[in-house]
Amino acid sequence: MSLVNHSCDPNCVIVFEGRQLLLRSVREIQIGEELTISYIESLMPSSERQKHLKRQYCFECNCLLCKTQEKDVDMLAGEEQAWKEIKDAVAKVGDPRSQEEWEQVLAMCQALLNNNADRLPDTNIYLLKMLDCAMDACINLRRWEEALLYGNRTLKPYRLYYSSFHPLRAVQMMRVGKLQHTQDMFPQALETLKQAYNIMKVTHGADHSLVQDLMKLKEQCEADMRAQ
Numbered sequence: 001m002s003l004v005n006h007s008c009d010p011n012c013v014i015v016f017e018g019r020q021l022l023l024r025s026v027r028e029i030q031i032g033e034e035l036t037i038s039y040i041e042s043l044m045p046s047s048e049r050q051k052h053l054k055r056q057y058c059f060e061c062n063c064l065l066c067k068t069q070e071k072d073v074d075m076l077a078g079e080e081q082a083w084k085e086i087k088d089a090v091a092k093v094g095d096p097r098s099q100e101e102w103e104q105v106l107a108m109c110q111a112l113l114n115n116n117a118d119r120l121p122d123t124n125i126y127l128l129k130m131l132d133c134a135m136d137a138c139i140n141l142r143r144w145e146e147a148l149l150y151g152n153r154t155l156k157p158y159r160l161y162y163s164s165f166h167p168l169r170a171v172q173m174m175r176v177g178k179l180q181h182t183q184d185m186f187p188q189a190l191e192t193l194k195q196a197y198n199i200m201k202v203t204h205g206a207d208h209s210l211v212q213d214l215m216k217l218k219e220q221c222e223a224d225m226r227a228q
């Protein structure tokens with residue numbers, strides 16, 4: 001694993017199964033083609049990715065995404081002052097544990113999301129991180145309806161920034177599917193879970209424990225639909 005180089009648009013991903021680390025290809029790979037993974041998170045504009053790679057791994061990335069700086073415009077869309085405020089706020093969210101801490105996080109997210117509704121699109125990466133944070137807070141506070149609202153808003157930007165077969169995109173769809181199921185939206189939940197499954201078959205493999213959990217959830221959803 002330590003021999004695999006980095007690309008911001010890699011042909012492989014690493015996923016964990018317990019303590020086991022799996023290297024999985026996420027697209028067709030030609031004989032002799034180099035295997036690559038991403039060393040860093042995807043939700044960063046190219047200049048920040050370069051900074052991280054330089055600081056942590058001492059190299060300059062020459063991948064196509066960095067050369068063309070493709071996606072930077074979408075990532076930083078909207079008013080600069082607004083996304084800088086949200087970027088700072090997201091960076092300050094530590095590791096909330098108690099109900100009270102989650103409530104504080106949610107109140108901060110709600111205020112910033114409301115104040116910036118007309119100034120930033122959901123595709124702005126910092127707003128997207130805030131939507132994710134609001135979704136986490138709502139899940140922790142068992143506010144399923146509101147969690148689904150935020151979760152739904154993340155799906156389009158996730159599609160834009162994560163490759164067709166990306167583990168984080170699949171996990172996000174699974175979370176949204178679960179929330180739809182919790183709210184008795186069985187046909188929608190089934191469709192979302194099927195899409196998550198199609199990605200996870202590739203990113204995690206059909207035998208992975210998370211995929212087994214997803215299958216069980218899908219079966220439960222089908223049973224609930226029949227019983228309705």
Ligand SMILES: C[S@@+](CC[C@H](N)C(=O)[O-])C[C@H]1O[C@@H](n2cnc3c(N)ncnc32)[C@H](O)[C@@H]1O
Binds near residue numbers: 002057
């Ligand atoms: C885990 S090692 C990868 C394997 C390493 N290339 C080797 O031959 O042993 C990480 C190091 O590989 C180099 N590296 C990884 N991805 C690179 C890339 N896209 N461009 C240039 N150097 C890279 C950097 O020096 C980095 O610190």
